[in-house]
Amino acid sequence: MTTELRVLRASEWDDWFEAVELAFGGVPESAEERAFDRAVTEPARSLGVWDGQQCVGTASAFSFRLSVPGGALVPAAGVSLVSVAATHRRRGVLTEMMRRQLYDVREWGEPLALLTASEPAIYGRFGYGAATQQLAAEIDTARVRLEVPPGTDDVRLRSAAPADVRDACETVYARNVPARPGMLARRPHWDRMPLLDPESDRDGASPLRCVLAERAGDVVGYARFHFKPEWKWAGSDATVVLRDLEALDPAANAALWRFLFDIDLASKVWVRNRPVDDAWQHLVSDIRRCDVRVRDSLYVRLVGLGAALEARAYQAPVDVVFEVADAFCPWNEGRWRLTGDAKGGASCKRTDEAADLALSVRELGAAYLGGVSLASLAAAGRVRELRPGALAEASQAFGAGVAPWLPHGF
Numbered sequence: 001m002t003t004e005l006r007v008l009r010a011s012e013w014d015d016w017f018e019a020v021e022l023a024f025g026g027v028p029e030s031a032e033e034r035a036f037d038r039a040v041t042e043p044a045r046s047l048g049v050w051d052g053q054q055c056v057g058t059a060s061a062f063s064f065r066l067s068v069p070g071g072a073l074v075p076a077a078g079v080s081l082v083s084v085a086a087t088h089r090r091r092g093v094l095t096e097m098m099r100r101q102l103y104d105v106r107e108w109g110e111p112l113a114l115l116t117a118s119e120p121a122i123y124g125r126f127g128y129g130a131a132t133q134q135l136a137a138e139i140d141t142a143r144v145r146l147e148v149p150p151g152t153d154d155v156r157l158r159s160a161a162p163a164d165v166r167d168a169c170e171t172v173y174a175r176n177v178p179a180r181p182g183m184l185a186r187r188p189h190w191d192r193m194p195l196l197d198p199e200s201d202r203d204g205a206s207p208l209r210c211v212l213a214e215r216a217g218d219v220v221g222y223a224r225f226h227f228k229p230e231w232k233w234a235g236s237d238a239t240v241v242l243r244d245l246e247a248l249d250p251a252a253n254a255a256l257w258r259f260l261f262d263i264d265l266a267s268k269v270w271v272r273n274r275p276v277d278d279a280w281q282h283l284v285s286d287i288r289r290c291d292v293r294v295r296d297s298l299y300v301r302l303v304g305l306g307a308a309l310e311a312r313a314y315q316a317p318v319d320v321v322f323e324v325a326d327a328f329c330p331w332n333e334g335r336w337r338l339t340g341d342a343k344g345g346a347s348c349k350r351t352d353e354a355a356d357l358a359l360s361v362r363e364l365g366a367a368y369l370g371g372v373s374l375a376s377l378a379a380a381g382r383v384r385e386l387r388p389g390a391l392a393e394a395s396q397a398f399g400a401g402v403a404p405w406l407p408h409g410f
């Protein structure tokens, strides 16, 4: 097999995107989604593998900025639209693209690469660690009550067409980004994504609806959701399907959840992607009847290890030397001394000093946003403590105080 890997030319986008669709099963995207994907593709940051005229491999890297512990927004390559044609699978095409892409990301000076995986087994070998989780729940609102905090009744709710209030919602979203690691600052075109609403994805539910939370005329939160009717002999058993919700304070948050719980004719709220520490869990009378589940979400890869570790803040003083294995990005291999604390920033430089902790770059990616503790990775045998006390020190420092969370796929 002779194939050529090259940077995507804008004129090749249709063939390239068709290869993506085929690898994902061949069901064409809606016109709305296709137009969005075309708008957000950055050809100069996308790769295609060609076998003659046929595109057999694809990979893209959106230019994102990721919120990290401490609130900094760090340049990151959002790896997506990765595919290899079924006719060319398991011959190393993905591996070739992943290697080239990580070299490119390094050239671009971006310390991080990020992705959400179609299957968790794929990306660990390339140094990506599962750094965030997403919470799903099916809440039995016929039986579960909400206990709301003072001030909730002062919040006014207003229904609006999602497109009409997009800018107000984006303002709320932008204010929340630095407060939660794992969120992405919006880039041009990406504010369209939360409003994508192809009928083919609704499974019988309503078009997207939006409710704003307001106080003294200011928008302090929003929820976007679908209503999925279901009529049974005994009456309605409809579901409210929450798409996204952001609030600037506890009362606004509670007012929005109370609204979702109280919609007439519905007896369930279905939640697919929320932070694992989401506050609604502390408002409900019966968490067991909320059927909470979690799964992996954002995978993080340190591409520029020193710059990545310097970009975040640390919850407690830390001074440790890591012995890092990174077969895929050899420039990260070796010993690094990390010093930092919550206030003064951090330094992460190469060193010859004795190592305190040994691990691979994948574990550093998993721990980077504070959602996975180094101690739990050590318990699994994936981090080795070489100096007594170093593990507890580093594990505490790497915490974030808030669960990292990616609000939407890419």
Ligand SMILES: CC(=O)SCCNC(=O)CCNC(=O)[C@H](O)C(C)(C)COP(=O)(O)OP(=O)(O)OC[C@H]1O[C@@H](n2cnc3c(N)ncnc32)[C@H](O)[C@@H]1OP(=O)(O)O
Pocket: 023, 024, 079, 080, 081, 082, 083, 084, 085, 088, 089, 090, 091, 092, 093, 094, 095, 096, 115, 116, 117, 118, 119, 121, 122, 125
């Ligand atoms: C960020 C994103 O875009 S996620 C979307 C990923 N794309 C998809 O899921 C679409 C459907 N699948 C595909 O397109 C392809 O099968 C891919 C991209 C997952 C894999 O491409 P390939 O070219 O077959 O991978 P490649 O041959 O380089 O495999 C490298 C290694 O990963 C392993 N591997 C590849 N895919 C998988 C998988 N789905 N599950 C487990 N292991 C896998 C291979 O076995 C191989 O292991 P080895 O080195 O020990 O032999």
